[in-house]
Amino acid sequence: MRCSQFSNWFGIGITILLLSTQTLTAQQESNLTPQPVSQPGWYLGRQIARTMSYHGADWLVRGSREREEQPQKIMDALQVKPGQQVCDYGCGNGFYTLRLAQLVGPKGKVYAVDIQQEMLDILATRYEPRGIRNIHPVLATDKDPQLPAGKLDLLLMVDVYHELSYPSEVLRAIHKNLKPNGTIALVEYREEDPTVPIKPLHKMSQPQALKELTANGFKLVRQFDGLPWQHVFFFARDDSPRLSVQLIPWNPEATEE
Numbered sequence: 001m002r003c004s005q006f007s008n009w010f011g012i013g014i015t016i017l018l019l020s021t022q023t024l025t026a027q028q029e030s031n032l033t034p035q036p037v038s039q040p041g042w043y044l045g046r047q048i049a050r051t052m053s054y055h056g057a058d059w060l061v062r063g064s065r066e067r068e069e070q071p072q073k074i075m076d077a078l079q080v081k082p083g084q085q086v087c088d089y090g091c092g093n094g095f096y097t098l099r100l101a102q103l104v105g106p107k108g109k110v111y112a113v114d115i116q117q118e119m120l121d122i123l124a125t126r127y128e129p130r131g132i133r134n135i136h137p138v139l140a141t142d143k144d145p146q147l148p149a150g151k152l153d154l155l156l157m158v159d160v161y162h163e164l165s166y167p168s169e170v171l172r173a174i175h176k177n178l179k180p181n182g183t184i185a186l187v188e189y190r191e192e193d194p195t196v197p198i199k200p201l202h203k204m205s206q207p208q209a210l211k212e213l214t215a216n217g218f219k220l221v222r223q224f225d226g227l228p229w230q231h232v233f234f235f236a237r238d239d240s241p242r243l244s245v246q247l248i249p250w251n252p253e254a255t256e257e
């Protein structure tokens, strides 16, 4: 009798010990692993947009885009230098990839990343005939950019972030892909401006962008508000020597940084 009581208590003790160890491990892991999308299709209170299909790729090179986005202003704001290694993340058919390739020059490299092989195939039809050799296409998964660690001076995301199915996982990976001084340039249509003729799910507000990037190990280091329709944020790794700055709320009258 005594012996069976002892073995019962012994069994309960072992079970409690195992459970508490598992809880600790789960808590430790939650500090290390990316925060999962809280519920399918939502992240930190924002509904995630659907991925734009390659069937709509022509829209990305529409004639009115120069006027609507003023891409040269974006390029100037990036301050890219010859020889740098940069990434056009969610490159589509390369509206910005070809411009970046010109800026980094023959000694630099542009990783052109997308989850749709068809987009990369269309991109190739644009750079191969021109003999451009510094563009490196990369097929990503929806959680993993498939990029080398610690190599990037800059990662540009134009009209992409709001449609990442797993924003936290992708941001945590990019954190490792950037050099310590590297930056993400995040370009998104302004949710604050009702005159921007883009569907609400495809726009982002300043506070939302800040909330999501800071939740994943980044700090705001610069912003540019001189575009007609889009916010431009520059984020660095939170362990970067770059100084963080306060977000300046968008002002419809502002045209420059």
Ligand SMILES: C[S@@+](CC[C@H](N)C(=O)[O-])C[C@H]1O[C@@H](n2cnc3c(N)ncnc32)[C@H](O)[C@@H]1O
Binding pocket: 051, 052, 060, 089, 090, 091, 092, 093, 094, 095, 096, 113, 114, 115, 116, 119, 140, 141, 142, 143, 157, 158, 159, 160, 163, 164, 165, 166, 170
């Ligand atoms: C609206 S398009 C923008 C394309 C390009 N940045 C431009 O401005 O012309 C969004 C692109 O992001 C890509 N994309 C979506 N989710 C992605 C992910 N998790 N990783 C890489 N690319 C992704 C889509 O396949 C699509 O080509």
